[in-house]
Amino acid sequence: MIRIRGLKKWFDSRRGRVEALRGIDLEVAEKEFCVLLGPSGCGKTTTLRCVAGLEKPDAGELEIAGTIANSPTRRIYVPTEKRDIGMVFQSYAIWPHMNVFQNVAFPLIRGRKQIAKDLVAEKVRHALRLVQLDGLEDRPATDLSGGQQQRVAMARAMVTEPKILLMDEPLSNLDARLREQMRVELKKITKAVGVTTLYVTHDQAEALSLGDKVCVMYNGEILQTAPPHEVYAKPNSLFVAQFVGEMNFIKGHVTGPSQVECPLGTLPIPVPLGVSVASSVTLAVRPEHVKLNCADGLLDSLSGAITSKNYLGDAQILEVNINGLSLLVKLPGDSEFSIGQKAGVMIPLDRWHVYP
Numbered sequence: 001m002i003r004i005r006g007l008k009k010w011f012d013s014r015r016g017r018v019e020a021l022r023g024i025d026l027e028v029a030e031k032e033f034c035v036l037l038g039p040s041g042c043g044k045t046t047t048l049r050c051v052a053g054l055e056k057p058d059a060g061e062l063e064i065a066g067t068i069a070n071s072p073t074r075r076i077y078v079p080t081e082k083r084d085i086g087m088v089f090q091s092y093a094i095w096p097h098m099n100v101f102q103n104v105a106f107p108l109i110r111g112r113k114q115i116a117k118d119l120v121a122e123k124v125r126h127a128l129r130l131v132q133l134d135g136l137e138d139r140p141a142t143d144l145s146g147g148q149q150q151r152v153a154m155a156r157a158m159v160t161e162p163k164i165l166l167m168d169e170p171l172s173n174l175d176a177r178l179r180e181q182m183r184v185e186l187k188k189i190t191k192a193v194g195v196t197t198l199y200v201t202h203d204q205a206e207a208l209s210l211g212d213k214v215c216v217m218y219n220g221e222i223l224q225t226a227p228p229h230e231v232y233a234k235p236n237s238l239f240v241a242q243f244v245g246e247m248n249f250i251k252g253h254v255t256g257p258s259q260v261e262c263p264l265g266t267l268p269i270p271v272p273l274g275v276s277v278a279s280s281v282t283l284a285v286r287p288e289h290v291k292l293n294c295a296d297g298l299l300d301s302l303s304g305a306i307t308s309k310n311y312l313g314d315a316q317i318l319e320v321n322i323n324g325l326s327l328l329v330k331l332p333g334d335s336e337f338s339i340g341q342k343a344g345v346m347i348p349l350d351r352w353h354v355y356p
């Protein structure tokens with residue numbers, strides 16, 4: 001539905017050139033929910049604006065629903081209003097002087113699809129039902145809560161039944177609880193409508209929970225594109241490992257074809273292709289994959305002392321010191337370990353990640 005090939009975009013300013021996109025490749029299938037995840041300034045909004053036609057790329061091609069929408073070499077540029085997209089941004093930009101109905105009806109009345117009056121009312125009602133705001137048609141937009149305003153913005157984006165929905169951090173103005181509720185709602189709504197969605201966020205939890213597919217971006221490039229569970233279980237680079245979820249990192253060096261030496265000892269684990277003996281590597285393991293035993297110094301395990309404990313209710317994060325090396329361990333909330341206690345530490349070999 002959306003196909004992006006070698007997309008580049010730079011901005012020239014007095015302070016020189018900023019390469020916002022350095023060659024983005026991405027395909028979003030019909031009805032797929034694709035999330036662009038990355039830190040501030042990595043190019044998420046720029047990518048979205050290129051898809052929307054609000055920004056003209058400097059190189060590469062962009063195809064929407066089988067039609068070339070941008071191609072600098074072929075001098076093709078399809079304007080925003082002809083792209084059949086709906087957009088929701090961080091600032092909902094709903095009109096304060098209009099009521100809910102008028103806000104949602106706006107794209108139908110002013111947009112390119114001229115529509116009969118009674119049909120407008122029907123479509124607006126349908127869109128408001130979808131976001132569970134039916135009955136609030138006459139409410140002034142200013143008399144709505146943050147979450148309700150956000151729903152109005154969503155209804156407005158979807159009232160024209162666009163093929164593609166673009167969303168740029170639409171939940172970031174909401175408080176934590178509402179954000180989680182809206183996350184679930186948002187997924188339901190987009191699946192119910194079957195709209196192809198490209199969604200931007202810097203919040204990894206949001207990306208993992210919403211995306212059918214997650215693209216982790218850094219410095220104008222996509223580093224990894226995969227389903228959420230794969231991004232979490234098999235981060236393909238050190239950056240992705242650092243950015244998505246919690247990780248323990250340990251420096252080590254390669255001492256054999258499948259052997260890494262680190263402060264925890266010599267580990268028989270495979271190293272990435274192209275990493276030769278004597279190279280330095282970074283080992284990574286998630287806190288929930290580190291196991292603790294109350295018995296100190298069990299055979300085949302390391303021994304450490306618990307130095308801190310962060311109780312979270314359903315879980316707890318312990319810090320364990322092993323020969324001066326500190327590891328985070330995530331355990332169920334009801335596990336009984338206390339600060340100062342000695343414990344056996346076990347890390348299954350297949351839970352280690354190795355990065356050059």
Ligand SMILES: Nc1ncnc2c1ncn2[C@@H]1O[C@H](COP(=O)(O)OP(=O)(O)OP(=O)(O)O)[C@@H](O)[C@H]1O
Pocket residue numbers: 011012013018019020038039040041042043044045046047202
């Ligand atoms: N109009 C512009 N003029 C100059 N530089 C720009 C412009 N728009 C974006 N940039 C630069 O391009 C890079 C990518 O910006 P972009 O807005 O796409 O990042 P982002 O990933 O959306 O970040 P954030 O999470 O902070 O919204 C940044 O370095 C930014 O400063």
Ligand SMILES: [Mg+2]
Pocket residue numbers: 044045046
């Ligand atoms: Mg942005």
